[in-house]
Amino acid sequence: MKNLLLASTSTLHGEPYLAYLLETLEDFFKTVTTVTFIPYARPGGITHDAYTALVAKAFATINKKVVGLHTHKDPAKGIQEAEAFFTGGGNTFLLVQQLHELGLMKPLKSKIxxxxxxxxxxxxxxxxxxxMQTTNDMPIVYPSSFETLGLVPFNINAHYLDPDPTSTHNGETRATRIKEFHCFNSTPVVGLREGSFIHIQDKNTTLKGAFKARIFEQNKAPYEGINLHF
Amino acid sequence: MKNLLLASTSTLHGEPYLAYLLETLEDFFKTVTTVTFIPYARPGGITHDAYTALVAKAFATINKKVVGLHTHKDPAKGIQEAEAFFTGGGNTFLLVQQLHELGLMKPLKSKIxxxxxxxxxxxxxxxxxxxMQTTNDMPIVYPSSFETLGLVPFNINAHYLDPDPTSTHNGETRATRIKEFHCFNSTPVVGLREGSFIHIQDKNTTLKGAFKARIFEQNKAPYEGINLHF
Incomplete structure (x- = not known):
């Protein structure tokens, strides 16, 4: 059994935190009283407490209580006892390093x-x-492994950006980076544009929101798609 | 003794490979007949041979011979016998993973x-x-360590891009990512814009090229600078 909602971004330009998702979240969490928040990615270095407060404020508008996983003495127990989860954005290396170091990757997967x-x-x-090998983030810490939850049979490239044909910058485009990933890895990659999100309910995977996804499969030209069943 | 030339990019928009650096390279390599090329970063997944051929073509215009390090049966010996080095761009994770796996990080540093x-x-x-913890690249492979040559007491952020005030994208800016790095690391970071390069001769470190650097030190506001003596 699986019930996942995976969004490219928390925030759309000029909007409050999570605003564009609140209606969806109200339905997604309709049977839930308290959401356990996993704050380890710490965007911009924000503290666990401050990050949790930000999330709690947004979730209050849909009448959900939020508890930060970092407030549990035994976070593995916190996971086992949780009703539902939200993991916020920030630095993926830091998030993954913390989940491995605290031994939470397996308990979290099992509970989900x-x-x-x-x-x-x-x-x-x-x-x-x-x-986590298609993250855009900077390797600010060294995780003991790049493996993640494996809840879906593909990787996500969040905040996917199309190449800018007017750019004079010589840094690699997102598409080039993902092509390099596919020199060494066969996992399909879903380039998820800001405003798009994926709903996974058991075996049904549905792309929702504003845009098609940019899909990258090994040894194929990238293409626009909505079918995420690989 | 040290003699280093560290460029943000190989190529400026609309110009041939290395074109803007050829005059500088002619002087930098003036006592050298053959340059040993380290091709492991494989931009866009190009082969070692194809990458070396591209470099050899550019270096031929300043009358330098190029040998790919990958053509040596024993690359550590290839390093010991080399006159001079060029390491090209591509994926930093792949480059660092290869240098560690082949046991080349220490011999290369010693030789330099x-x-x-x-x-x-x-x-x-x-x-x-x-x-390598201020790279922009995607973690397409897992290196055994993020440590690199440590030839200079700072990190470089290559292809440094100023935040775009007109952007509606919610992905982190380069400055935010480096701020996150400084939550966990005290090493200064030099944001090196395309067209800029650093010449290090023993204890003298000089910023050259078109732009000032954007300098990030822990617990300080970022600033524009040309003094890279930390």
Missing amino acids: LTGAPYFGTSAGSNIAGVN | LTGAPYFGTSAGSNIAGVN
């Missing part, structure tokens, strides 16, 4: 596979994939 | 410290720093 709703944005969506 | 000229572009410049 019992049907506990899991919502992720950005780094929190990345970790639902096979591994 | 005897005075053998070292030229790097992009990923090849990153590895001159303390570690």
Whole structure:
């Protein structure tokens, strides 16, 4: 049993935090009283407490209580007892390093596979994939492994950006980076544009939101798609 | 003894490979007949042979012979016998993973410290720093360590891009990513814009090229600078 909501971004330009998703979240978490928030990705270095407060404020508008996983003495127990999860964005290396170091990757996966709703944005969506190897983030810490939850049989590239034909910059485009990934890895990659999100309910995977996805499969030209059943 | 040339990029928009650096390279390599090329970063997945051929073509215009390090049966011996080095850009994770796996990080550093000229572009410049933790690249492979050559007491962020005030994208800016790096690391970071390069001769470090650098030190506001003596 699986019930996942994986968003490219938490926030659309000029909008409050999570605003574009609140209606969807109200339905997604309709049977849930308290959401356990996983704050380890710390965007911009924000503290666990401050990040949790930001999330709690947004979730209050849909009448959900939020508890930060970092407030549990035994976070593995916190996971076992949780009703539902939200993992926020930030730095994927930091998030993955923390989950491995605290021994939480397996308990979290097991709990989600019992049907506990899991919502992720950005780094929190990345970790639902096979591994974190299509993140855009900077390797600010060294995780003991790049493996992640493997809840879906593909990787996500969050905040996917189309190549800018007017750019004079020589840094690699997102598409070139993913092509390099496919020199060494066969996992399909879903380039998820800001405003798009994926709903996975058991075996049904549905792309929702504003845009098609840019899909990258090994030894194929990238293509626009909505079918995420690989 | 050290003689390093570390460039943000190999190529400026609309120009041939290395064109803007050829005059500088002619002087930098003036005592050298053959440059040993380290092709492991494989931009866009190009083969070692094809990458070396591209470099050889550019270096032929300044009458330098190029040998790919990958053509040596024993690459550590190839390093010991080399006159000078060029490490090209591509994926920093792949470059660092290969240098560690082949046991080349220490021999390369030792040889460079005897005075053998070292030229790097992009990923090849990153590895001159303390570690690779300010790369922009995707973690397509898992290196056994993020440590690099430590030839300079700072890290480089190659292809440095100023935040775009008109952007509606919610992905982290380069400055935010480097701020996150400084939550966990005290190494100064030099944001090196395309068209800029650093010349290090023993204890003298000089910023050259078109732009000032954007400098990031822990617990300080980022600033524009040309003084890279930390």
